[in-house]
Amino acid sequence: MLAARLVGDSGKVIGVDNDAGIIGQAKERVVKAGFQNVSFIKSDIGDIPNNERFDAIVGRLILQFLPDPGAVVNALVGLLRPGGVLAIQDACWGPLLQQSAALPIRSKCVTLMYEAFQSFGAHVDMELVLFRTFQGAGLPPPTMRIEVPIGGDPGITQWVYGLFCSVLPRMLQHNLRVDDVGDMTTLRERLDAELASAKMFASTIGLVGAWSRKPR
Numbered sequence: 001m002l003a004a005r006l007v008g009d010s011g012k013v014i015g016v017d018n019d020a021g022i023i024g025q026a027k028e029r030v031v032k033a034g035f036q037n038v039s040f041i042k043s044d045i046g047d048i049p050n051n052e053r054f055d056a057i058v059g060r061l062i063l064q065f066l067p068d069p070g071a072v073v074n075a076l077v078g079l080l081r082p083g084g085v086l087a088i089q090d091a092c093w094g095p096l097l098q099q100s101a102a103l104p105i106r107s108k109c110v111t112l113m114y115e116a117f118q119s120f121g122a123h124v125d126m127e128l129v130l131f132r133t134f135q136g137a138g139l140p141p142p143t144m145r146i147e148v149p150i151g152g153d154p155g156i157t158q159w160v161y162g163l164f165c166s167v168l169p170r171m172l173q174h175n176l177r178v179d180d181v182g183d184m185t186t187l188r189e190r191l192d193a194e195l196a197s198a199k200m201f202a203s204t205i206g207l208v209g210a211w212s213r214k215p216r
Contacts, residue, residue, distance in 0.1 A: 001029070001030065001033055001035060001038070003056075003058060004030075004035045004037050004038050007037065008037075009036070009037060011037060011055075012037045012038070012039070013037060013038045013039075014038075014039055014040065014041055014052065014054075015038065015039070015040045015041070016040070016041050016043055016045060016048055017040070017042065017043075018042060018043060018044050018045075019042075020042055023040045023042055026040060027040060045059070045062060045066070045072055045076075046066070046071060046072035046075045046076075047075070048075070048076075048079060050078070050079065052079060053079060053080070053081045053084075054079055054080055054081065054084055055080075055081055055083075055084050055085070056080075056084055056085040056086075056087065057076050057079065057080060057084070057085075057086050057087070058086075058087045058088070059076075059087075059088050059089070060088075060089045060090070061089070061090055061091060062088075062090070063088060063090055063123070063126065063129065063130070063133075064090050064091050064117075064122050064123045064124075064126050064129075065121075065122055065123075067121065069123065069129055069133055070129075070132070070133040070136050070137070073086070073088075073133040073134060073136070073137045074133075074136070074137045076137075077137040077138060077139060077214060080214045081214070082214055082215065082216040083213060083214060083215075083216045084213065084214045085211055085212070085213050085214075086134070086139065086211065086212055086213075086214070087209065087210070087211035088130055088209070088210050088211070089207050089208065089209040089210075090126040090129075090130065090207070090208055091124075091126055091205050091206070091207065091208070092126060092127050092146050092148075092205065092206035092207060092208040093114055093117075093124050093125075093205060093206070094127075094206065095146065095148045095203065095205075095206040096110055096148070096203055096204065096205045096206060097110055097111070097114060099148075099150070099203040100160075100203070102198065102200070103194050103195070103198060103200060104194070105181060105182075105187075105190055105191055105194050106160055106191055106194060106195075106202075108180050108181050109160050109161070109164045109181055109187075109191070110160060112164070112167075112171055112176055112177065112178060112180070112181070113160075113163060113164060113167050113171075115171075115174075115176055116167045116170050116171045116174065116176060117167075119170070119174040119176070120170060120174070126208055127144070127146065127208040130142060130144065130208060130210040131144065131210065134210060134212050138214075138215070139212040139213070139214060139215075140212050140213065140215070141212070142210035142211055142212040143210070143211055143212065144208065144209065144210045145208070145209050146206050146207070146208045146209075147206065147207050147209070148203055148204070148206040148207075149203070149204045150201045150202065150203045150204075151201050151202065152195075152201060152202065156201075156202045156203070156204055157191075157192065157195060157202040158188070159202070159204040159205075160191060160202070160204075161187060161188045161191055163205075164181075164187070168184075
């Protein structure tokens, strides 16, 4: 919907997902927001029907979960018109690992989540992946930026706990050392107390953005 606002009534936006349920939810949101210039395609991101050509292709938190992000970027670049823009934003673990290093409980949680993402094949070095795959697809070196939300807002301080709970089944499945964080029933309170004791701000995962323009 952000893209729909940017292109205005004279443009159009096509959303792509391989999950019909997610597309259904997105359609409901678009209708509720009153947009007339948004449609959807059910497809894998690397296999979009090639009868469309786009001025811009944008994606967020997608490539890290794909086995071959380079092949997908190649396919996407093929759908761009000359001069079109590819813009991708994905996860960047380095800042979160570094910021949490001085907080023992939080550091254990972050390290376990990092190991969990590695264990089910996610790419945890997306800043390097994006830099390489854009150029491998024939684009100029991308303009890049890493953003790291920090502070004491509950949406930031509770982020580690929320993701840890979401990923916990995968950790158990891969026999990671979840006992290292202690009693789960008190984990949230201990994470908050640790921040308060250290007089330290919290951090979420970083977001690395990369964009480049297809040569004319």
